[in-house]
Amino acid sequence: MDSLKKAEAPIKIALADSNSIMLSALSEFFERDPRFSLVSTASTAEGFLEAVLRVPVAVGVIDWTLPMLGGEKLIEILRQQVSAPRIVVYSHGEGAEIPRRAMAAGAAGFCARSESPENLLDIAADVANGQMVFPFLDVRELRQDPLYSLTERERTLLSALSQGRTNKELAHDLGISINTVKFHLRNLFDKLTLNNRAQAIAFYYSSLSGQSPQLPGVASDSVKGN
Numbered sequence: 231m232d233s234l235k236k237a238e239a240p241i242k243i244a245l246a247d248s249n250s251i252m253l254s255a256l257s258e259f260f261e262r263d264p265r266f267s268l269v270s271t272a273s274t275a276e277g278f279l280e281a282v283l284r285v286p287v288a289v290g291v292i293d294w295t296l297p298m299l300g301g302e303k304l305i306e307i308l309r310q311q312v313s314a315p316r317i318v319v320y321s322h323g324e325g326a327e328i329p330r331r332a333m334a335a336g337a338a339g340f341c342a343r344s345e346s347p348e349n350l351l352d353i354a355a356d357v358a359n360g361q362m363v364f365p366f367l368d369v370r371e372l373r374q375d376p377l378y379s380l381t382e383r384e385r386t387l388l389s390a391l392s393q394g395r396t397n398k399e400l401a402h403d404l405g406i407s408i409n410t411v412k413f414h415l416r417n418l419f420d421k422l423t424l425n426n427r428a429q430a431i432a433f434y435y436s437s438l439s440g441q442s443p444q445l446p447g448v449a450s451d452s453v454k455g456n
Contacts, residue, residue: 275299294321
């Protein structure tokens, strides 16, 4: 009897969207569905993060373009939390780019805003039951993407390299030693089959545009640099 009651317990959910009209509409949809119990809403990534860390929920539905942190960074931060909710990204765009990046960051599902609200509700329920739901992606293909193999720290370093940060600056920014920076960069270069910073920067910007990187053939500087 207890197990039956537990199975029928509503799914605790939190919502985040910068558009107040959209947030209100989403809240109404979830509150009407007996499968869910709406715990909190937020209009920013920081507000959502604070809410779900204070009162844990099973599933979070977020907009990809949340102010300040953004959806991608928010998901990466949540991955480090023991009681983090499983995330469904609800956003514009019907191509594979945002779903691919969302899944690589750690999301469990994606629903385009062009889909019906009922479809979003079903996806949220499926995600709460442990499924991965990405309508526009072949998950097997995504797992072959070299970016998928990078750790969060390695992705952070790759992004920082694109801004011209030196090893010394990276060490200061991340609160780690220069040797640790070099260790992570070496792993990053190995995973992406790169030889140097110039190739890493080219790879980073080509991945944003969805194009195959044209890597500059400059001499290897490996992970050296101050």
